[in-house]
Amino acid sequence: MNFKVYVLAVSAFVVGMVELIIGGILPVMSKDLGVSVGAVGQLITIFALVFAISGPVLLSMTSKYERKRLYLIALGVFFLANIGSFLSPGYGVLIFFRVITSMSAALIIVLSLTIAPKIVKPEYRSRAIGIITMGVSSALVLGVPLGVLIGEAYGWRILFLIIAVLTLIAGLIIMKFLDPVPPEQVSSVRDQLRSLKNVKLSSAHVVTLLVLAGHYTMYAYFAEYLNVTMNAEPYWVSVAFFVFGISAVSGGGIGGWVTDRIGPERTVLLFTVLFFVVLATMPLTNQSVILFTVSLIIWGMLSWSIAPAQQGYLIKTAPRTSDIQQSINTSALQFGIAIGSGIGGLVVNGFSVEAAPIGGSILVILSIGFALFSFKQPAVENEPVS
Known part of the structure; x- marks a missing residue:
């Protein structure tokens, strides 16, 4: 490297x-x-x-x-x-x-x-x-x-x-x-927007947005979730964030390695399915420190491991406009952070913080549908280049 x-x-x-x-x-x-x-x-x-x-x-x-x-x-x-x-x-x-x-x-x-x-x-x-x-x-x-x-x-x-x-x-x-x-x-800004008319590309960006939105629906309220569900003291909340952080840092490297090994499409599907399973089953692990820790580590790793696969998929799908597609995908990530934090607030206020991982998992499973839809679309042709 x-x-x-x-x-x-x-x-x-x-x-x-x-x-x-x-x-x-x-x-x-x-x-x-x-x-x-x-x-x-x-x-x-x-x-x-x-x-x-x-x-x-x-x-x-x-x-x-x-x-x-x-x-x-x-x-x-x-x-x-x-x-x-x-x-x-x-x-x-x-x-x-x-x-x-x-x-x-x-x-x-x-x-x-x-x-x-x-x-x-x-x-x-x-x-x-x-x-x-x-x-x-x-x-x-x-x-x-x-x-x-x-x-x-x-x-x-x-x-x-x-x-x-x-x-x-x-x-x-x-x-x-x-x-x-x-x-x-x-590409010009007009061509950037025009490229989103291609459903293969636009649906791929939606995958990133939904995965990050699902993640932040839970992550933005993670400290409160620990307090309510596990009665965690501040020290243990800090420990949980640290464990999550180490796992998340490794996720980008693992995601890139897996993508180079099995390809971006398979990696996106594998990691999004795992992400859904982890969030959906997290409430079931609250009574066991060991199970919750395993769930926390996997969740942290998956939270950032999908990004390299998504970027790799965009480079493969639209090589001539890969720069701008990566830029748009980074924007989709940021929109996901903003939307997920907002949806998390609605879930917490409307139901309870215990429902946050379920709300996040629903957004992630939607991303799986958009990923499958994108993969089935024909190859991108005549990419706009200003």
Whole structure:
């Protein structure tokens, strides 16, 4: 595996950490900013929605720029936005910098996902994507407990300063080790939207959206689920998040390896079926620590193992527009996070937190139907290239 893929993964980790790192310190931020916990929570939703929309648009707008230079510019904007968040005097200013942070993060992650498979041999493409996914997933998952520890001890603002410093380090690493990457033709925004008319591609993106929505229907309320169903104390909640985090970090690499071995279609079906089974049966494991731990590990692994298979499927299905399809798929992932968190709230408020895994499993089983539908559609022809 090309060492430069790991360099990109380090950068993806730093950038990905900013999305959910505030999730564990909502009360601290609420008190300091003088707004409700719900209002602070909207900073996560805003980030996900802006990320989802801006990724494909920015990729198209910057299609003529040499990729390494563009990567460094995006990291620079991301650095300044985090400094701005650190210095924000109030909630409104923080929202502004949150939007800028999300836009630059979207471009960085999309560039990482599109550059990585181009700098390795064809047989390692899915694994390269999996390594990038590991960087993002580890940041998303481990960001919450890190945010709790650091934020409670030193205040929430220090988190953004730390991320800014890590961004500077990542930029220096990219500058030294990544070779210039020539620009390639990227579809216009109109062509991006037009590509979604192809049901084989659009249904594949729906699979990603539904899987992540199903996951976050449960994950967004996981701490409360542990409190209600297992009467878990804060220490054990932290342990559960840690176990989940380690499992999730490994999921991207495992997903890439399996995809290279058996192909993207089989991997997508295998992992989505397993994902459905784990979520649907989770309420049955609450009475046994051993069974619940096994379920937790498998759930964590599956939560990010499907991404490399999906990306591999898109590269195979639409090779000429693979860059933009990966960008759209990353947007679908972010929409899934926002939608899943919202649906989880409706399930918890309308029923109980114990129903969250069942609600999530219903969304996942829907994704299986869309995957089968996509696989049966004819090959993509005459892909639009501007």
